[in-house]
Amino acid sequence: DAGITQSPRYKITETGRQVTLMCHQTWSHSYMFWYRQDLGHGLRLIYYSAAADITDKGEVPDGYVVSRSKTENFPLTLESATRSQTSVYFCASKDFTSGASTDTQYFGPGTRLTVL
Amino acid sequence: GNSVTQMEGPVTLSEEAFLTINCTYTATGYPSLFWYVQYPGEGLQLLLKATKADDKGSNKGFEATYRKETTSFHLEKGSVQVSDSAVYFCALSDLRSNYQLIWGAGTKLIIKP
Numbered sequence: 001d002a003g004i005t006q007s008p009r010y011k012i013t014e015t016g017r018q019v020t021l022m023c024h025q026t027w028s029h030s031y032m033f034w035y036r037q038d039l040g041h042g043l044r045l046i047y048y049s050a051a052a053d054i055t056d057k058g059e060v061p062d063g064y065v066v067s068r069s070k071t072e073n074f075p076l077t078l079e080s081a082t083r084s085q086t087s088v089y090f091c092a093s094k095d096f097t098s099g100a101s102t103d104t105q106y107f108g109p110g111t112r113l114t115v116l
Numbered sequence: 117g118n119s120v121t122q123m124e125g126p127v128t129l130s131e132e133a134f135l136t137i138n139c140t141y142t143a144t145g146y147p148s149l150f151w152y153v154q155y156p157g158e159g160l161q162l163l164l165k166a167t168k169a170d171d172k173g174s175n176k177g178f179e180a181t182y183r184k185e186t187t188s189f190h191l192e193k194g195s196v197q198v199s200d201s202a203v204y205f206c207a208l209s210d211l212r213s214n215y216q217l218i219w220g221a222g223t224k225l226i227i228k229p
Contacts (some may be wrong), residue, residue, distance in 0.1 A: 033216075040221075041221070042205065042219050042220065042221040042222050043160075043205065043219045043222075044219075045216060045217075048216065058216070090159055090160070092159075092160075103209075104150075104162045104165070105160075105162070105217060106161075106162075107159035107160045107161065108159050109158060109159045110158075110159050
């Protein structure tokens with residue numbers, strides 16, 4: 001299906017375990033983003049990628065790792081999950097044009113992660 | 117640095133009431149401004165946007181005007197419906213933020229029938 005998908009939609013894990021959240025987009029958008037959404041904090045950018053093999057830190061990168069070997073995929077890994085990483089995680093993508101500041105970001109449906 | 121401030125929610129209105137959700141911003145450049153909406157259990161989606169001063173974005177009966185003199189981008193709708201119940205996010209993007217979206221905290225809107 002066309003669009004941006006995330007998997008899993010729900011995940012429960014334990015402290016110290018490694019968890020990978022998947023994001024896949026079918027538009028060949030150059031930019032991809034990972035956000036976390038917490039009550040009282042709104043959306044916070046974790047990492048973003050401008051193209052395959054190019055990634056950069058956002059506002060809250062600690063404890064997370066990303067990679068982007070293919071344009072369409074942007075997995076987010078929690079190397080050793082902590083309770084503070086319990087959150088809803090959103091992936092987004094956008095294309096890059098000459099008017100990049102006006103480009104719309106398209107969001108996936110989110111992954112609700114609970115760390116026990 | 118750049119920032120976005122939204123009115124705190126929740127905002128509770130009756131159906132057919134007039135809606136205003138305030139959004140003000142701080143930016144050193146000339147940002148583009150956005151309103152995104154998040155319906156329950158879903159991801160965010162673009163509602164409207166404006167790219168320069170005095171532009172008016174509109175969609176689904178919602179409007180917002182880019183006011184550079186007051187650094188504001190207030191969201192309005194003349195007659196809300198129960199289906200408008202959602203969380204609304206104001207955001208900006210410009211070269212200085214490397215085209216990342218700078219987000220407001222979100223305003224939850226509850227419409228009662």
